[in-house]
Amino acid sequence: MSNVKENHLHDGEKMQIEDMQKCKYEYVMALKHTLNGKLFTKDFDNWTLSQQYDWVNKNLRKFYPNVPESLLHLIPAFFRQDECGRSQIDVPIWLDVEKYHKGQKFVHDYYTPIIMGTFLSVLHTYSFGDELKPLILGAKSHTPYLAFKRFLSAQSRVESWYNGEPWVKETCAYKDMQFTRKIHQIVRTKASQLSEDTYDALCTFANPWCPDRELLLKDFTAACSLEKLEQLLFKLFTNSPYRPKPLNHADLVMLQYALMGMVVLHPHKYGAHDATEEELEGFCHMWRCYGYLLGIEDEYVY
Numbered sequence: 001m002s003n004v005k006e007n008h009l010h011d012g013e014k015m016q017i018e019d020m021q022k023c024k025y026e027y028v029m030a031l032k033h034t035l036n037g038k039l040f041t042k043d044f045d046n047w048t049l050s051q052q053y054d055w056v057n058k059n060l061r062k063f064y065p066n067v068p069e070s071l072l073h074l075i076p077a078f079f080r081q082d083e084c085g086r087s088q089i090d091v092p093i094w095l096d097v098e099k100y101h102k103g104q105k106f107v108h109d110y111y112t113p114i115i116m117g118t119f120l121s122v123l124h125t126y127s128f129g130d131e132l133k134p135l136i137l138g139a140k141s142h143t144p145y146l147a148f149k150r151f152l153s154a155q156s157r158v159e160s161w162y163n164g165e166p167w168v169k170e171t172c173a174y175k176d177m178q179f180t181r182k183i184h185q186i187v188r189t190k191a192s193q194l195s196e197d198t199y200d201a202l203c204t205f206a207n208p209w210c211p212d213r214e215l216l217l218k219d220f221t222a223a224c225s226l227e228k229l230e231q232l233l234f235k236l237f238t239n240s241p242y243r244p245k246p247l248n249h250a251d252l253v254m255l256q257y258a259l260m261g262m263v264v265l266h267p268h269k270y271g272a273h274d275a276t277e278e279e280l281e282g283f284c285h286m287w288r289c290y291g292y293l294l295g296i297e298d299e300y301v302y
Contacts, residue, residue: 019082024053027079030242031056035063064236074300077250078237081188083295088177091167092292100165100289102282106275107162110263113270115155117262122151125258127220133203134187134246142205158259162286166293177293184247184294191246249296256294256301260287 028049032040039062044052056063060072067075107114126132135141141150157176164173191199210216237243244250264284267275291301 023079024049026242027076028052028056030237030240033240039063074250077300078244078248080249080297081245088293089167089169095289099282099285102279103286106279106283110272110275113272114263117270118259121258121262136203138187161290181294188247196243249300252294252296253300256287256291
């Protein structure tokens with residue numbers, strides 16, 4: 001029995017290594033496809049994949065001078081497709097339970113500002129087509145009523161995390177975190193089995209029901225008239241044959257921000273007038289834990 005278990009673990013570790021190699025390869029190839037070849041050293045193609053991967057990461061600022069510094073490190077995360085393989089009960093070594101509880105107190109004291117910030121952030125997030133497509137593909141959010149049910153269900157799960165400790169087995173928070181991870185993996189698997197054209201077709205409405213759609217599109221187009229070349233992350237690999245698959249680690253980080261970022265950046269504007277730096281830090285620590293438990297690589301979580 002022990003030999004079978006060891007072989008099983010070995011196979012699992014081997015699969016993780018193979019997945020990581022594939023992610024590195026697609027990442028390097030995407031950069032080679034979208035960037036000017038003169039930016040690469042002459043002997044680049046003679047290097048090992050690991051050497052190429054390390055070199056491009058060290059030179060991202062040269063490749064993308066207009067991407068904000070705070071977002072530059074997320075570029076490789078677009079090509080981390082699957083969870084990093086850790087168990088949900090494996091708590092991070094940096095977990096500070098006292099700080100986590102301070103975050104819970106912040107949620108209790110300022111729940112309405114948090115919900116307001118979340119609602120507005122989600123609207124921003126889903127104005128980007130690639131962030132919206134996984135919801136359409138899941139076929140449970142593509143009508144107003146289904147979207148309402150889905151968002152209500154998602155918020156209920158997040159509240160469960162807020163009220164518990166998702167790393168403790170058999171608790172409601174643990175089960176809701178487990179369910180979220182399962183849904184993410186289902187969408188990833190479904191999308192990975194489709195060609196890019198099929199995926200785009202399935203995630204596009206021929207006649208979307210939105211009376212103000214044309215007006216909004218015009219408004220959004222004009223909103224970033226001073227956009228610089230290769231400034232926006234979500235556009236970097238749009239036309240690449242190695243376009244990132246949905247719900248990659250960068251997507252999850254951006255969704256994570258949508259659920260907590262606005263009230264942290266602008267607490268007074270959302271009504272959290274008496275929030276202290278310590279409470280806000282505790283709230284951020286909570287979400288860092290959630291990102292970790294959702295399988296995001298530690299280097300990308302807040």
